[in-house]
Amino acid sequence: MGERLPLVIYFLSMVNWAQVLFNSSVTGCIYLISAVGLTLTYGLSKFPNFAHAEFMTLGAYAGYFLADQLGLGFPSAFVAAFIASGILGALSYRGIFQPLAKRGASLIHLMVAAIGLGFVIRHFVGELWGWSPRSFKVTWSAFDIGIVRVSDLWLWLIFAALAMAGLMHLLLTKTKIGKAIRGTSSNPELALASGVNINRVTLVTWLVGAALAGIAGLFRGAGTRLSPMLGWDILLPTFAVTILGGIGSFYGAIAAAFIIGLAENIGVVFLTSFGISTEYRMAIAFLILIITLILRPGGLARMFR
Amino acid sequence: MGKKLILLFVVFLLLLPVAVACPAAPVPGLPEEIKIGCVMSMTGALAAMGVNMRDAAKLAVSEINAAGGIAGKKVTLLVEDDATDPAASLLAIKKLVEVKGVKVIVGPMISGAVMASGPYVAERGVLLLSPSATSPKITEQPWTHWAFRTCPSDIFQGAAAAKIIIDKGFKKVAILVMDNPYGVGIETVAKEALKGKAEIVASIRYDEKKLDYLTELGIIKDKKPDAVLHVGYHDDGAIVYKQALGLGLDIIQWVAVEGVHGMPLDKFPEAGKFMAKAVVGTVPQTPEDLPAFKKFRDVYEKEFKKSTTVYCDSTYDATKLVALAIKEAGVYDGAKIRDALWKVGKKYSGASGTISFDEKGDRIAASYGIWKVELVAGKYHFKTIEFITLK
DSSP states (O other): OTTHHHHHHHHHHTSOHHHHHHHHHHHHHHHHHHHHHHHHHHHHHOSOOTTHHHHHHHHHHHHHIIIIISOOOHHHHHHHHHHHHHHHHHHHIIIIIHHHHHTTOOHHHHHHHHHHHHHHHHHHHHHHHOSSOBOOSOOOOEEEETTEEEEHHHHHHHHHHHHHHHHHHHHHHHSHHHHHHHHHHHOHHHHHHTTOOHHHHHHHHHHHHHHHHHHHHHHHHHHSOBOTTHHHHHHHHHHHHHHHHOTTOHHHHHHHHHHHHHHHHHHHHHHHHTTOOGGGHHHHHHHHHHHHHHHOTTGGGGGGO | OHHHHHHHHHHHHHHHHHHHHTTOOOOSSOOSEEEEEEEEOSSSTTHHHHHHHHHHHHHHHHHHHHTTTBTTBEEEEEEEEOTTOHHHHHHHHHIIIIITOOOEEEOOSSHHHHHHHHHHHHHHTOEEEESSOOOGGGGGSTTGGGEEESSOOHHHHHHHHHHHHHHTTOOEEEEEEESSHHHHHHHHHHHHHHTTTSEEEEEEEEOTTTOOOHHHHHHHHHHOOSEEEEEOOHHHHHHHHHHHHHTTGGGSEEEEOGGGTTOOTTTOHHHHHHHHHHEEEEEEOOOTTOHHHHHHHHHHHHHHSSOOOTTHHHHHHHHHHHHHHHHHHOSOOHHHHHHHHHHHOSSEEETTEEEOBOTTSOBSOEEEEEEEEEEETTEEEEEEEEEEEEO
């Protein structure tokens, strides 16, 4: 190791850090859009929804169907992903999770039901569109801004994430339904006593959360490829973001998404400079997660209240 | 405690018949139905390639049966999916061996799968003959004589890729490989071959399942190499090229190997665009004027209404060689078939050229095609531009 150190320092000095930061925000933005839905539905329904992965997958394929297979152009994919996943989320809640919860299902029951639902959707997508990967026929134009290489897809992604964060912030703080979501999340009995229609609030949250997952899936699909495993592949980091941010906390998730994105990308740089496979990038993200949880068991959420 | 003992005893009793049944001596002579296992990717990253290879094996079996089978006995090909995944592959092989009683298998496809299955097949006395697992690491294993190959080891291919880089006079090389026995195998050989001839400015191993390589590619960009040596499969390769195109890495020369050859480029237009502009690669390929290859290709194309792709010829040869070895052995027994395979695998002239096995079950000598991607009439396709032979 001693001889390698100067080499490592040389290596690190050669890296375009502006690009690494930019890549981190690209990674972070996808995690953010997908984690918001997961964290909000957890806040209200109090169980980890593993089918969230497939909400992403379905959104990506719905977008692919409209944009590529029907040839309506890429912007139509956003509408399709948002609506298809949103409806799927709302239906899942109404048809599966709400009835289960009413019959006294525990956390484990709900979790297993969610895993089962995820399998059903994943295989449904696999049978409908095939198991081999597909790719959007759109070619993204890439260009340099200073020393950072960007593509219009990545800029759209960052714009979408910022817009989503802004809108969600306004929704949660300024509107009646948003206040009801926050109220129900922190104290359901009190919210109920204050006349909040908990069922409606929860349904809206599932709808919006799943719709956002669909958008995240679409971006992931457009940036890489479509496959029935698309959502499952990024569910783990999405959970990491949710937990690091403090489960149920929207603002915690924003910070956590960028921390995990940064950890993964800086991780790649360090791993490479030591000649280690970049497979371990997620391990670095999880290391940060574990350390944070030891120091702050509630995640980052407390810092944002 | 007493209950536990009784339970253990019952389990022992249940297992007894299995233990007694297992070491059954090979029945002299051949069974009425001769089973040949075939483990290929029907799904997974190399599904496009695996389906074509399975068809080559099917073709060989139907030809064998049409010619009267093996010593008059009918041959059945039992196909299982390896999903381009080592664990799935081992499960598929276990199913063939334990449930169907198969003693010889054409496959699995990838090196990682052979590495995962080797100890198991050696223990059970089952012979693998892979048409496409190319990692040099397989040769170093204690069970290597249970894993034969009709494809050349990447000791040749790593050298062939390095030769392209050296011949073109590139001095600064970045290496980007999948972190699996196949990728690391070529990386090791190529590094050795490039030593003293070119400087290696970055050497990156990536996770072929992560499917997001922006930062890895960003590092390569910062190192400003003249050439990139890349080892990937179809799925990850398509994303590496798509993102490399986005980062503007199409202005440097990429040298790839056969793992990305035959990628369905109509599905990945951006990868096609990038490859047409920046990538050349190697692929184990039989010179097309070889009569045995021509004959195989024509029959295959007629039968399946599609062109042959990489390793179809070596799959066809593997299946035919297995049949010859079973006939030579005269019994359906893994070890005997293997010993017979050494006998019949001497200067065997197959569709993929002359096949001779060394004492480790590896193929001696190899010929490679150097390919590039061309855009003809709006469609990207792979074209071989020259052949090299290595010994």
